[in-house]
Amino acid sequence: MTMDAETQARFAAMLHHRSKGLAPGDPLVAGIVTSATYHAPDVEGLTRVYGRSGMPTWEALEAQLGLLEDAECVAFPSGMGAISAALFAGLAAGKRVIIPADGYYVTRLLSAQVLAAYGVDVVEVATRDIATADLSGAAVVYIETPSNPELEVCDIALVCARAHAVGAIVMVDNTTMTPLLQRPLDLGADVVVAADTKAPAGHSDVLFGHVASRDPAFIQKLRDWRRLSGGVPGSFEAWLVHRGIETLEVRLERMCASAMVVAGRLAEHRGVANVRYPGLSQDPSHAIARRQMSGFGFLIGFELPDAARAERFLTECPLIAQATSFGSTHTSGERRVRWGDAVPQGFIRLSVGLEPVEVLWAAIAGALEA
Numbered sequence: 001m002t003m004d005a006e007t008q009a010r011f012a013a014m015l016h017h018r019s020k021g022l023a024p025g026d027p028l029v030a031g032i033v034t035s036a037t038y039h040a041p042d043v044e045g046l047t048r049v050y051g052r053s054g055m056p057t058w059e060a061l062e063a064q065l066g067l068l069e070d071a072e073c074v075a076f077p078s079g080m081g082a083i084s085a086a087l088f089a090g091l092a093a094g095k096r097v098i099i100p101a102d103g104y105y106v107t108r109l110l111s112a113q114v115l116a117a118y119g120v121d122v123v124e125v126a127t128r129d130i131a132t133a134d135l136s137g138a139a140v141v142y143i144e145t146p147s148n149p150e151l152e153v154c155d156i157a158l159v160c161a162r163a164h165a166v167g168a169i170v171m172v173d174n175t176t177m178t179p180l181l182q183r184p185l186d187l188g189a190d191v192v193v194a195a196d197t198k199a200p201a202g203h204s205d206v207l208f209g210h211v212a213s214r215d216p217a218f219i220q221k222l223r224d225w226r227r228l229s230g231g232v233p234g235s236f237e238a239w240l241v242h243r244g245i246e247t248l249e250v251r252l253e254r255m256c257a258s259a260m261v262v263a264g265r266l267a268e269h270r271g272v273a274n275v276r277y278p279g280l281s282q283d284p285s286h287a288i289a290r291r292q293m294s295g296f297g298f299l300i301g302f303e304l305p306d307a308a309r310a311e312r313f314l315t316e317c318p319l320i321a322q323a324t325s326f327g328s329t330h331t332s333g334e335r336r337v338r339w340g341d342a343v344p345q346g347f348i349r350l351s352v353g354l355e356p357v358e359v360l361w362a363a364i365a366g367a368l369e370a
Protein backbone atom coordinates (compact mmCIF):
# COMPACT_ATOMS: atom_id res chain seq x y z
CA MET A 1 0.00 0.00 0.00
CA THR A 2 1.58 3.27 -1.15
CA MET A 3 -0.75 6.12 -0.23
CA ASP A 4 0.45 9.38 -1.79
CA ALA A 5 1.64 12.21 0.48
CA GLU A 6 -1.56 14.18 -0.03
CA THR A 7 -3.80 11.26 1.03
CA GLN A 8 -1.58 10.65 4.07
CA ALA A 9 -1.88 14.32 5.05
CA ARG A 10 -5.63 14.13 4.59
CA PHE A 11 -5.86 11.07 6.82
CA ALA A 12 -3.80 12.77 9.53
CA ALA A 13 -5.97 15.91 9.36
CA MET A 14 -9.06 13.72 9.56
CA LEU A 15 -7.88 12.32 12.91
CA HIS A 16 -7.86 15.88 14.30
CA HIS A 17 -10.84 17.25 12.40
CA ARG A 18 -12.88 18.12 15.50
CA SER A 19 -10.10 20.01 17.30
CA LYS A 20 -10.71 23.38 15.61
CA GLY A 21 -14.31 23.68 16.80
CA LEU A 22 -13.69 22.71 20.42
CA ALA A 23 -14.09 25.12 23.35
CA PRO A 24 -12.14 24.46 26.57
CA GLY A 25 -13.78 21.60 28.44
CA ASP A 26 -15.59 20.17 25.39
CA PRO A 27 -15.42 16.39 24.95
CA LEU A 28 -12.73 15.39 22.47
CA VAL A 29 -14.86 12.62 20.97
CA ALA A 30 -18.04 13.29 18.97
CA GLY A 31 -21.16 12.61 21.03
CA ILE A 32 -24.04 10.31 20.19
CA VAL A 33 -26.89 12.80 19.92
CA THR A 34 -30.23 11.06 19.73
CA SER A 35 -32.62 14.01 19.89
CA ALA A 36 -35.37 13.69 17.25
CA THR A 37 -36.11 17.40 17.46
CA TYR A 38 -34.48 20.73 18.44
CA HIS A 39 -35.36 23.75 20.53
CA ALA A 40 -37.02 25.94 17.88
CA PRO A 41 -39.07 28.84 19.26
CA ASP A 42 -38.57 30.38 15.79
CA VAL A 43 -37.52 28.30 12.75
CA GLU A 44 -36.22 31.23 10.67
CA GLY A 45 -32.49 30.74 9.94
CA LEU A 46 -32.27 27.54 12.00
CA THR A 47 -30.23 24.79 10.31
CA ARG A 48 -31.41 22.13 12.78
CA VAL A 49 -35.12 21.91 13.38
CA TYR A 50 -36.02 18.23 13.17
CA GLY A 51 -33.97 15.02 13.18
CA ARG A 52 -34.79 14.00 9.61
CA SER A 53 -32.92 17.08 8.30
CA GLY A 54 -29.77 16.85 10.37
CA MET A 55 -28.08 15.37 13.41
CA PRO A 56 -24.78 16.47 15.02
CA THR A 57 -23.43 12.89 14.96
CA TRP A 58 -23.99 12.51 11.19
CA GLU A 59 -22.49 15.94 10.68
CA ALA A 60 -19.29 14.89 12.51
CA LEU A 61 -19.06 11.80 10.30
CA GLU A 62 -19.79 13.72 7.10
CA ALA A 63 -17.04 16.21 7.98
CA GLN A 64 -14.63 13.30 8.61
CA LEU A 65 -15.55 11.52 5.37
CA GLY A 66 -15.38 14.84 3.50
CA LEU A 67 -11.73 15.23 4.48
CA LEU A 68 -10.90 11.75 3.17
CA GLU A 69 -12.86 12.18 -0.08
CA ASP A 70 -11.83 15.83 -0.53
CA ALA A 71 -15.49 16.39 -1.40
CA GLU A 72 -18.79 16.98 0.31
CA CYS A 73 -20.37 13.78 1.65
CA VAL A 74 -23.92 12.76 2.51
CA ALA A 75 -24.41 9.87 4.95
CA PHE A 76 -26.95 7.06 4.52
CA PRO A 77 -28.03 4.12 6.68
CA SER A 78 -26.44 1.51 4.36
CA GLY A 79 -24.37 1.20 1.21
CA MET A 80 -27.56 0.46 -0.75
CA GLY A 81 -29.18 3.53 0.82
CA ALA A 82 -26.30 5.60 -0.63
CA ILE A 83 -26.43 3.87 -4.01
CA SER A 84 -30.19 4.24 -4.41
CA ALA A 85 -30.03 7.92 -3.36
CA ALA A 86 -27.34 8.61 -5.98
CA LEU A 87 -29.22 6.76 -8.73
CA PHE A 88 -32.58 8.36 -7.91
CA ALA A 89 -30.94 11.80 -7.74
CA GLY A 90 -29.12 11.31 -11.06
CA LEU A 91 -31.91 9.66 -13.09
CA ALA A 92 -35.51 10.20 -14.18
CA ALA A 93 -38.02 8.36 -16.36
CA GLY A 94 -36.75 8.09 -19.93
CA LYS A 95 -33.05 8.38 -18.95
CA ARG A 96 -30.55 5.61 -19.52
CA VAL A 97 -28.18 4.15 -16.91
CA ILE A 98 -25.31 1.79 -17.70
CA ILE A 99 -24.51 -0.51 -14.78
CA PRO A 100 -21.94 -3.30 -14.40
CA ALA A 101 -23.20 -6.75 -15.42
CA ASP A 102 -20.68 -8.26 -13.00
CA GLY A 103 -20.91 -5.84 -10.07
CA TYR A 104 -22.61 -6.12 -6.69
CA TYR A 105 -25.78 -8.06 -7.43
CA VAL A 106 -28.12 -5.91 -5.32
CA THR A 107 -27.28 -2.84 -7.45
CA ARG A 108 -28.34 -4.90 -10.49
CA LEU A 109 -31.57 -5.94 -8.75
CA LEU A 110 -32.32 -2.35 -7.72
CA SER A 111 -31.85 -1.26 -11.33
CA ALA A 112 -33.84 -4.11 -12.87
CA GLN A 113 -36.67 -4.20 -10.37
CA VAL A 114 -37.08 -0.58 -9.23
CA LEU A 115 -35.40 1.86 -11.64
CA ALA A 116 -36.78 0.03 -14.68
CA ALA A 117 -40.29 0.10 -13.16
CA TYR A 118 -39.96 3.91 -12.87
CA GLY A 119 -39.17 4.17 -16.60
CA VAL A 120 -35.35 4.22 -16.49
CA ASP A 121 -33.66 2.41 -19.38
CA VAL A 122 -31.20 0.02 -17.69
CA VAL A 123 -28.31 -1.35 -19.75
CA GLU A 124 -25.79 -3.82 -18.29
CA VAL A 125 -22.18 -3.84 -19.51
CA ALA A 126 -19.39 -6.04 -18.11
CA THR A 127 -16.61 -4.17 -16.28
CA ARG A 128 -13.97 -5.45 -18.70
CA ASP A 129 -15.96 -4.05 -21.69
CA ILE A 130 -16.98 -0.64 -20.35
CA ALA A 131 -13.86 1.20 -21.60
CA THR A 132 -14.78 0.33 -25.19
CA ALA A 133 -18.61 0.11 -24.94
CA ASP A 134 -20.94 2.49 -26.77
CA LEU A 135 -21.99 4.96 -24.06
CA SER A 136 -24.13 7.19 -26.27
CA GLY A 137 -27.57 8.02 -24.89
CA ALA A 138 -26.55 7.33 -21.27
CA ALA A 139 -27.32 9.87 -18.55
CA VAL A 140 -25.35 7.92 -15.93
CA VAL A 141 -22.45 5.52 -16.37
CA TYR A 142 -22.13 3.58 -13.11
CA ILE A 143 -18.99 1.50 -12.55
CA GLU A 144 -17.57 -0.68 -9.78
CA THR A 145 -13.82 -1.21 -9.86
CA PRO A 146 -12.50 -3.64 -8.73
CA SER A 147 -15.86 -5.34 -9.21
CA ASN A 148 -17.39 -7.54 -6.56
CA PRO A 149 -16.83 -10.49 -6.66
CA GLU A 150 -14.59 -11.14 -9.70
CA LEU A 151 -12.23 -8.19 -9.12
CA GLU A 152 -12.31 -7.00 -12.72
CA VAL A 153 -10.89 -3.50 -13.11
CA CYS A 154 -11.67 -0.71 -15.57
CA ASP A 155 -9.75 2.47 -16.34
CA ILE A 156 -11.68 5.15 -14.42
CA ALA A 157 -10.08 8.16 -16.17
CA LEU A 158 -10.75 6.67 -19.60
CA VAL A 159 -14.38 5.78 -18.80
CA CYS A 160 -14.93 9.30 -17.40
CA ALA A 161 -13.49 10.96 -20.50
CA ARG A 162 -15.66 8.83 -22.81
CA ALA A 163 -18.80 9.29 -20.68
CA HIS A 164 -18.35 13.06 -20.43
CA ALA A 165 -17.89 13.26 -24.20
CA VAL A 166 -21.44 11.94 -24.64
CA GLY A 167 -22.89 14.08 -21.84
CA ALA A 168 -23.16 11.37 -19.17
CA ILE A 169 -22.06 11.63 -15.56
CA VAL A 170 -20.00 8.88 -13.94
CA MET A 171 -20.74 7.26 -10.58
CA VAL A 172 -18.16 4.92 -9.05
CA ASP A 173 -18.84 2.36 -6.35
CA ASN A 174 -15.52 2.59 -4.45
CA THR A 175 -16.47 0.13 -1.71
CA THR A 176 -13.78 -2.45 -2.42
CA MET A 177 -11.06 0.23 -2.24
CA THR A 178 -12.06 3.15 0.08
CA PRO A 179 -10.73 6.69 -0.57
CA LEU A 180 -7.35 5.64 0.85
CA LEU A 181 -6.66 3.14 -1.95
CA GLN A 182 -8.42 4.72 -4.93
CA ARG A 183 -9.60 8.27 -5.66
CA PRO A 184 -12.25 8.22 -8.40
CA LEU A 185 -13.16 11.92 -8.02
CA ASP A 186 -9.53 12.87 -8.77
CA LEU A 187 -9.67 10.63 -11.86
CA GLY A 188 -12.67 12.54 -13.22
CA ALA A 189 -15.70 10.79 -11.67
CA ASP A 190 -18.67 12.97 -10.73
CA VAL A 191 -19.97 10.88 -7.84
CA VAL A 192 -18.57 8.24 -5.48
CA VAL A 193 -20.83 5.82 -3.63
CA ALA A 194 -19.57 3.50 -0.91
CA ALA A 195 -20.68 0.97 1.67
CA ASP A 196 -18.95 2.06 4.88
CA THR A 197 -20.35 -1.18 6.28
CA LYS A 198 -17.15 -2.77 4.91
CA ALA A 199 -13.58 -1.62 5.64
CA PRO A 200 -14.31 1.95 6.84
CA ALA A 201 -16.45 0.88 9.82
CA GLY A 202 -14.44 -2.30 9.70
CA HIS A 203 -15.82 -4.48 12.50
CA SER A 204 -18.97 -6.12 11.02
CA ASP A 205 -21.10 -4.34 13.61
CA VAL A 206 -22.88 -1.65 11.59
CA LEU A 207 -24.44 -0.96 8.18
CA PHE A 208 -23.65 2.45 6.68
CA GLY A 209 -23.00 4.26 3.40
CA HIS A 210 -22.12 7.62 1.91
CA VAL A 211 -22.17 9.53 -1.36
CA ALA A 212 -19.39 12.00 -2.20
CA SER A 213 -19.46 14.64 -4.92
CA ARG A 214 -17.85 18.00 -5.75
CA ASP A 215 -21.05 19.22 -7.44
CA PRO A 216 -23.02 21.31 -4.89
CA ALA A 217 -26.27 20.93 -6.90
CA PHE A 218 -25.97 17.13 -6.81
CA ILE A 219 -25.22 17.21 -3.07
CA GLN A 220 -28.35 19.29 -2.51
CA LYS A 221 -30.42 16.72 -4.45
CA LEU A 222 -29.04 13.97 -2.19
CA ARG A 223 -29.86 15.91 0.97
CA ASP A 224 -33.37 16.56 -0.36
CA TRP A 225 -33.76 12.85 -1.23
CA ARG A 226 -32.70 11.83 2.27
CA ARG A 227 -35.03 14.31 3.99
CA LEU A 228 -38.01 13.51 1.74
CA SER A 229 -37.60 9.73 1.53
CA GLY A 230 -36.84 9.49 5.25
CA GLY A 231 -33.94 7.08 4.73
CA VAL A 232 -31.81 8.68 7.46
CA PRO A 233 -28.94 7.12 9.43
CA GLY A 234 -29.10 6.55 13.18
CA SER A 235 -26.74 8.49 15.44
CA PHE A 236 -25.29 5.43 17.16
CA GLU A 237 -24.46 3.89 13.76
CA ALA A 238 -22.83 7.15 12.58
CA TRP A 239 -20.77 7.23 15.76
CA LEU A 240 -19.54 3.65 15.23
CA VAL A 241 -18.43 4.49 11.69
CA HIS A 242 -16.70 7.69 12.89
CA ARG A 243 -14.81 5.59 15.43
CA GLY A 244 -13.96 2.78 12.98
CA ILE A 245 -12.53 5.09 10.30
CA GLU A 246 -9.85 6.35 12.69
CA THR A 247 -8.04 3.00 12.35
CA LEU A 248 -8.80 2.45 8.64
CA GLU A 249 -5.29 3.20 7.45
CA VAL A 250 -3.54 0.77 9.82
CA ARG A 251 -6.09 -1.95 9.17
CA LEU A 252 -5.77 -1.55 5.39
CA GLU A 253 -1.99 -1.68 5.61
CA ARG A 254 -2.13 -5.10 7.32
CA MET A 255 -5.00 -6.43 5.20
CA CYS A 256 -3.46 -5.46 1.84
CA ALA A 257 -0.03 -6.83 2.80
CA SER A 258 -1.53 -10.12 3.97
CA ALA A 259 -3.77 -10.40 0.91
CA MET A 260 -0.71 -10.06 -1.34
CA VAL A 261 1.02 -12.94 0.48
CA VAL A 262 -2.08 -15.17 0.54
CA ALA A 263 -2.92 -14.49 -3.13
CA GLY A 264 0.63 -15.30 -4.23
CA ARG A 265 0.64 -18.59 -2.32
CA LEU A 266 -2.85 -19.56 -3.52
CA ALA A 267 -1.70 -18.91 -7.11
CA GLU A 268 1.15 -21.40 -6.60
CA HIS A 269 -1.01 -24.05 -4.90
CA ARG A 270 -1.73 -27.05 -7.11
CA GLY A 271 -5.31 -27.48 -5.81
CA VAL A 272 -6.36 -23.91 -6.60
CA ALA A 273 -7.27 -22.39 -9.99
CA ASN A 274 -7.91 -18.94 -11.44
CA VAL A 275 -6.71 -16.83 -8.55
CA ARG A 276 -7.80 -13.22 -9.00
CA TYR A 277 -5.98 -10.47 -7.09
CA PRO A 278 -5.13 -7.16 -8.80
CA GLY A 279 -1.74 -7.15 -7.08
CA LEU A 280 -0.48 -10.29 -8.83
CA SER A 281 1.63 -9.36 -11.85
CA GLN A 282 -0.07 -12.06 -13.96
CA ASP A 283 -3.59 -10.84 -13.09
CA PRO A 284 -5.49 -9.35 -16.07
CA SER A 285 -6.35 -6.33 -13.86
CA HIS A 286 -2.76 -5.64 -12.76
CA ALA A 287 -1.68 -3.03 -15.33
CA ILE A 288 -4.65 -0.71 -14.75
CA ALA A 289 -4.68 -1.43 -11.01
CA ARG A 290 -1.06 -0.27 -10.70
CA ARG A 291 -1.91 2.98 -12.46
CA GLN A 292 -5.02 3.97 -10.56
CA MET A 293 -4.91 2.23 -7.15
CA SER A 294 -2.48 2.93 -4.29
CA GLY A 295 -2.97 -0.57 -2.87
CA PHE A 296 -4.45 -3.75 -4.27
CA GLY A 297 -7.04 -4.32 -1.55
CA PHE A 298 -7.92 -7.22 0.69
CA LEU A 299 -10.26 -9.25 -1.55
CA ILE A 300 -9.12 -12.37 -3.40
CA GLY A 301 -11.13 -14.58 -5.77
CA PHE A 302 -10.16 -18.19 -6.49
CA GLU A 303 -11.63 -21.48 -7.61
CA LEU A 304 -11.67 -24.94 -6.07
CA PRO A 305 -12.72 -27.80 -8.35
CA ASP A 306 -16.39 -27.96 -7.31
CA ALA A 307 -19.01 -26.85 -4.80
CA ALA A 308 -18.36 -29.71 -2.37
CA ARG A 309 -14.61 -29.06 -2.24
CA ALA A 310 -15.18 -25.33 -1.76
CA GLU A 311 -17.71 -25.91 1.03
CA ARG A 312 -15.36 -28.36 2.75
CA PHE A 313 -12.50 -25.86 2.56
CA LEU A 314 -14.63 -23.12 4.11
CA THR A 315 -15.91 -25.42 6.85
CA GLU A 316 -12.45 -26.84 7.65
CA CYS A 317 -10.62 -23.52 7.89
CA PRO A 318 -10.87 -22.25 11.48
CA LEU A 319 -9.77 -18.73 10.52
CA ILE A 320 -12.32 -18.06 7.78
CA ALA A 321 -15.71 -16.85 8.98
CA GLN A 322 -18.35 -18.39 6.71
CA ALA A 323 -20.20 -15.18 6.13
CA THR A 324 -21.09 -12.71 3.43
CA SER A 325 -19.69 -9.14 3.50
CA PHE A 326 -16.01 -8.14 3.58
CA GLY A 327 -13.49 -5.67 4.94
CA SER A 328 -13.77 -6.66 8.59
CA THR A 329 -11.19 -7.51 11.25
CA HIS A 330 -11.71 -11.24 10.67
CA THR A 331 -11.01 -13.08 7.43
CA SER A 332 -14.25 -14.25 5.82
CA GLY A 333 -15.18 -16.24 2.74
CA GLU A 334 -18.10 -17.63 0.83
CA ARG A 335 -19.10 -19.24 -2.45
CA ARG A 336 -20.55 -16.37 -4.44
CA VAL A 337 -22.71 -18.58 -6.61
CA ARG A 338 -25.11 -18.79 -3.67
CA TRP A 339 -26.13 -15.17 -4.44
CA GLY A 340 -26.59 -15.86 -8.13
CA ASP A 341 -23.30 -14.29 -9.31
CA ALA A 342 -22.23 -15.71 -12.68
CA VAL A 343 -19.18 -17.53 -11.28
CA PRO A 344 -18.25 -21.24 -11.14
CA GLN A 345 -19.65 -23.40 -8.32
CA GLY A 346 -16.24 -23.62 -6.65
CA PHE A 347 -15.50 -19.84 -6.80
CA ILE A 348 -14.72 -18.37 -3.38
CA ARG A 349 -14.43 -14.69 -2.49
CA LEU A 350 -12.02 -14.29 0.39
CA SER A 351 -11.77 -11.11 2.45
CA VAL A 352 -8.44 -11.04 4.26
CA GLY A 353 -8.61 -9.70 7.81
CA LEU A 354 -6.17 -8.80 10.56
CA GLU A 355 -4.95 -12.26 11.60
CA PRO A 356 -1.12 -12.45 11.55
CA VAL A 357 -0.44 -13.66 8.02
CA GLU A 358 1.59 -16.79 8.77
CA VAL A 359 -1.07 -18.04 11.20
CA LEU A 360 -3.74 -17.31 8.61
CA TRP A 361 -1.82 -19.00 5.81
CA ALA A 362 -1.19 -22.11 7.94
CA ALA A 363 -4.96 -22.39 8.53
CA ILE A 364 -5.74 -21.88 4.82
CA ALA A 365 -3.08 -24.34 3.68
CA GLY A 366 -4.31 -26.91 6.20
CA ALA A 367 -7.91 -26.59 4.99
CA LEU A 368 -6.80 -26.90 1.34
CA GLU A 369 -5.20 -30.25 2.20
CA ALA A 370 -8.26 -31.48 4.12
Ligand SMILES: Cc1ncc(COP(=O)(O)O)c(C=O)c1O
Pocket: 078, 079, 080, 081, 083, 104, 144, 148, 173, 175, 176, 194, 195, 196, 197, 207, 208, 209, 325
Ligand atom coordinates in the same frame (compact mmCIF):
# COMPACT_ATOMS: atom_id res chain seq x y z
C1 LIG B 1 -19.56 -3.30 -3.82
C2 LIG B 1 -20.70 -3.12 -2.87
N1 LIG B 1 -21.42 -1.99 -2.93
C3 LIG B 1 -22.47 -1.80 -2.09
C4 LIG B 1 -22.83 -2.73 -1.15
C5 LIG B 1 -24.04 -2.48 -0.28
O1 LIG B 1 -23.72 -2.14 1.02
P1 LIG B 1 -24.73 -2.39 2.23
O2 LIG B 1 -24.76 -3.84 2.48
O3 LIG B 1 -24.16 -1.57 3.35
O4 LIG B 1 -26.09 -1.88 1.81
C6 LIG B 1 -22.10 -3.90 -1.04
C7 LIG B 1 -22.47 -4.92 -0.03
O5 LIG B 1 -21.93 -6.02 -0.01
C8 LIG B 1 -21.02 -4.11 -1.93
O6 LIG B 1 -20.30 -5.24 -1.90
